[in-house]
Structure formats: C-alpha cells, structure tokens
Amino acid sequence: MTADDRGAPEPAVVIHPGKQSLADAAAARLVVALLDAQGVSGEAQVVLTGGSLGSEIIRSLTGVLGRSAVDWRRVRVWWGDERFLPRGHADRNDTQNDEAGLSSLGLDATKVHRVPGPDEVDTPEASADAYAETLARHGAAAFDVLILGVGPDGHVASLFPHHDAQRATGTPTVAVHHSPKPPPERVSLTFERLAQARETWFLVAGEDKADAVAAALRPGTDRWDVPASAPRGTEATRWLLDTAAGAGLS
Ligand SMILES: O=C(O)[C@H](O)[C@@H](O)[C@H](O)[C@H](O)COP(=O)(O)O
Numbered sequence: 001m002t003a004d005d006r007g008a009p010e011p012a013v014v015i016h017p018g019k020q021s022l023a024d025a026a027a028a029r030l031v032v033a034l035l036d037a038q039g040v041s042g043e044a045q046v047v048l049t050g051g052s053l054g055s056e057i058i059r060s061l062t063g064v065l066g067r068s069a070v071d072w073r074r075v076r077v078w079w080g081d082e083r084f085l086p087r088g089h090a091d092r093n094d095t096q097n098d099e100a101g102l103s104s105l106g107l108d109a110t111k112v113h114r115v116p117g118p119d120e121v122d123t124p125e126a127s128a129d130a131y132a133e134t135l136a137r138h139g140a141a142a143f144d145v146l147i148l149g150v151g152p153d154g155h156v157a158s159l160f161p162h163h164d165a166q167r168a169t170g171t172p173t174v175a176v177h178h179s180p181k182p183p184p185e186r187v188s189l190t191f192e193r194l195a196q197a198r199e200t201w202f203l204v205a206g207e208d209k210a211d212a213v214a215a216a217l218r219p220g221t222d223r224w225d226v227p228a229s230a231p232r233g234t235e236a237t238r239w240l241l242d243t244a245a246g247a248g249l250s
Pocket residue numbers: 049050051052053054081083093149150151152156157158181182203204205
C-alpha cells in the first residue's frame with residue numbers, strides 16, 4: 001500500500017529566498033511541530049538527516065526564538081540513515097549534527113538513538129537489526145516529523161536510484177552495500193518505515209537539486225528512478241526549498 005492509497009495529502013511546496021532562510025524557517029517550524037506533538041502525546045519523535053541542510057537546521061534550531069518552550073528531554077531523536085562508520089567519525093550524519101549543536105539543545109542522551117557503527121557491531125546487517133530492535137522498543141507508530149535531504153540523483157535517506165536496498169520489505173531498516181555515493185556501506189530506514197510519519201519534510205537547496213526536485217514532484221514518477229518521489233507524511237508532506245532547488249517547478 002502506498003502513502004497515496006492511505007489518502008496522504010498531496011505535497012506542499014514552500015520556496016525560500018536562500019539556503020539560510022530555508023534552514024531558519026524550517027527550524028522555527030520544527031519548534032512548533034515539536035510543541036504540538038508534546039501537547040498531544042507528551043513526547044515528540046523526530047528523524048534527523050545528514051547533508052549540509054540536515055546540520056544547518058540544527059544550527060538554526062540552537063538560536064531560534066521559542067526553542068525554550070520545547071521540553072527537549074521529551075524529544076526522541078532518530079536518523080533516517082547513517083553511514084556505517086565508527087561513532088564520532090567526521091563523515092557520520094550524527095557527528096555532523098552533533099557539531100552543528102545537537103548536544104546543546106538539552107536532549108536526554110538516552111533518547112538520542114544513533115545507528116550502531118563498526119565500533120559496536122560487525123556488519124551493516126547487524127547494525128540494521130540492532131536499530132530495528134531499538135525502533136521496535138522506543139519508536140512511535142508514526143514519527144512526528146521526518147526530515148529528509150535529497151541528493152542530486154534523487155536519493156533519499158540511503159535509498160538510491162536503481163539500488164536493491166529499495167526493495168527491502170517487512171522490515172524498518174536495511175543494510176546498504178555498494179552505495180553509489182561514498183562511503184559504500186550504510187544503514188537506512190526502508191520505504192515502509194519512512195512512510196510511518198505524520199509530517200515528512202524534504203529540505204533541499206541548490207541548483208544541482210532542481211531536476212531531482214522537479215522529477216520527485218512530477219505525478220507518476222517511479223520511486224525506483226527517483227526515491228525522493230515516494231515518502232509521504234500521513235498528515236503533511238512539505239518540500240521546503242530555496243529558489244534554486246525549486247527552479248524546475250512550474
Ligand atoms: O548520507 C549522505 O550521503 C548524505 O547524508 C546525503 O544523503 C544528503 O543528506 C543529501 O545528499 C542532501 O545533502 P544536502 O543537504 O547537502 O543537499
């Protein structure tokens with residue numbers, strides 16, 4: 001069953017004048033979304049991402065007005081994908097988020113769920129299994145906010161065009177080998193788990209992303225070709241773009 005079959009709303013597009021204003025506006029939006037989620041269920045669950053914007057939103061978050069209204073100790077943090085590298089490696093998504101100021105938000109470290117690396121488990125498969133177990137134990141049926149970056153090739157999380165990892169079903173996580181973008185070994189949420197989010201936000205900036213954005217939003221695009229075309233939030237899907245990334249949209 002696809003998100004569309006479940007009646008998920010059509011994606012909404014918001015275009016910002018530049019990358020910084022996009023990150024700042026997304027951070028402000030995230031504060032409100034976390035507050036709303038905490039108001040409903042006590043705890044908010046957010047899925048973070050790597051890439052430049054994935055860290056820029058954290059940097060903006062550390063300075064955004066109203067952030068102190070969020071009870072950060074009741075925010076549970078996940079990652080949509082991770083590079084299979086040891087904890088603290090500069091190329092890990094979580095390290096980049098840490099360096100952007102994640103730890104200064106006042107989160108409860110026991111609720112920050114990092115994907116195990118080769119310093120903890122032997123293989124990407126073991127890491128994917130361990131992460132799936134953590135998700136089963138602590139993950140909400142639906143994440144409150146799922147944040148995704150998009151590659152120029154249209155990849156999302158570590159699900160790449162024409163890559164077998166896209167085919168994983170019946171599991172929330174998948175080990176990825178031979179990623180076309182280095183490093184070759186990664187762990188990713190599957191399409192099925194990416195579909196379990198109330199709000200899904202794509203954060204995309206730069207002219208090199210314009211074709212991927214246009215393709216992802218074109219009706220009928222096959223996710224095998226453009227993985228970013230697939231994830232939909234059950235309540236909202238937002239494409240938060242800068243002008244350059246939105247240049248291919250009519
Ligand atoms: O694991 C990776 O290789 C990156 O995390 C990658 O998936 C990134 O999120 C996108 O390419 C968007 O990156 P930007 O935000 O820099 O455009």
